[in-house]
Amino acid sequence: MKFVEKGGHGSGLINGGVYLVNVLRLREILSPIDEKKFSLEKDVIEKNLDNMRVYGKIFVQYFIDIG
Numbered sequence: 001m002k003f004v005e006k007g008g009h010g011s012g013l014i015n016g017g018v019y020l021v022n023v024l025r026l027r028e029i030l031s032p033i034d035e036k037k038f039s040l041e042k043d044v045i046e047k048n049l050d051n052m053r054v055y056g057k058i059f060v061q062y063f064i065d066i067g
Contacts, residue, residue: 004046013056014063015041 004012019040021029029052033043045054 013058
């Protein structure tokens with residue numbers, strides 16, 4: 001399994017966008033980012049997946065995207 005932010009990749013799971021980050025690593029994780037605006041998914045998680053412990057929970061309930 002891999003983490004790929006939305007796009008033309010076919011079917012897959014929905015990312016609910018809820019994250020728990022170790023505050024002791026927060027500066028280390030965000031320091032390479034120079035922009036004021038960035039995507040946590042694309043600019044941090046996708047690019048550092050091999051160096052991070054990322055877990056997910058699959059829910060099978062109905063999902064409504066309010067964003």
